[in-house]
Amino acid sequence: MPTSTIAPTTAERVRSACAHAEQAVLALPGVDPTPTTVHYLRECGDVVIAVPTASVAAVLVGNARAGGSAAVLELTDHAPLPLREPVRSLVWLRGSVRSVPVQAQRALATEVAKEHPHPELLDVGHTATLLRLVLESAVMADATGAESVCVDQLRLAQPDPFCGMESAWLQHLDEDHADIITQLARHLPPRLRTGAVHPLAIDRYGLTLRIEGHDGDHDFRLPFNAPADDIESLSRAVRTLAGCPFLNGIRRI
Secondary structure (H helix, E strand, C coil): CCCCCCCCCHHHHHHHHHHHCCEEEEECCCCCCEECCEEEECCCCEEEEEEECCCHHHHHHHCCCCCCEEEEEEEEEECCCCCCCCEEEEEEEEEEEEECCHHHHHHHHHHHHHHCCCHHHHHECCCEEEEEEEEEEEEEEECCEEEEECHHHHHHCCCCCCHHHHHHHHHHHHHHCHHHHHHHHHHCCHHHCCCEEEEEEEECCEEEEEEEECCEEEEEEEECCCCCCCHHHHHHHHHHHCCCCCCCCCCCC
C-alpha cells in the first residue's frame, strides 16, 4: 500500500466542496436562514449569492448600511451516491453580505455564468436578487474534524482538477465495478472489512472509501503513490491501488 500522505490543502478542499455543494443557506442575525438558488466562490475570494427577491434576506441586505450585514453562508456537500449518511462535509463562509446595485446585477450574473453556468442565474433581475458576501473567514468540517482556512489561502487555491467529473466517476465505480471496490477494500483494517464499502470521494491525491458498518459509518482514505495529472493517470492510480494496473477497469469519462 502507498506510504505517501499527500492530500489536498484545506483551502483546496473548501474550494472543491463549494463547487460540489448543491445546497446552501444564508444566515443573517435575527431571521431564519434563507436557501440560496446560486452560490459561487469567485477567485477574488468573495461569494456571489442569489436569493429570492421577496425574501427577508434580500430586503434586509438591500436596506443595510454601506458596509453590509454580518452573515454566514453554510454549504452542504452531499455524496453523489445513495448512502445512509449522504453529507460529506459542511463549509461555513463568514463575512459581510452586501447588495449588488440593480443596474449591475445582470452584468454580474453574466460574468458568473461564464465560469458557473447555473440555470437559476436567468432569474436574476426577475424573481432572484444577487448579493455579494465579502469573506472574513472559512471553516470546513468533515469526518476528520473541523479546520479553518484564512481568506488569503482561499484566494490562491483552486478546486481539485477532477472536481467536475468526480460524481460520474464515483457513480460508475459504485454501480459497475464491484470487483475494484472489493480489491480496494483489501487495504482496510480488519475491523472495517465486514461493512458495506462505497467510494466516497476521489481527488488527484487519493480515494476515500465509506464503510457502512453495524457500529456506524467510517471513512478511510487511500493515497495514491503520486498525484494524478490527467484522466489516464487517475484511472491508472485507482487500478494500481486495486492491484490490477493492467486491467481496463474504469472507462474514460
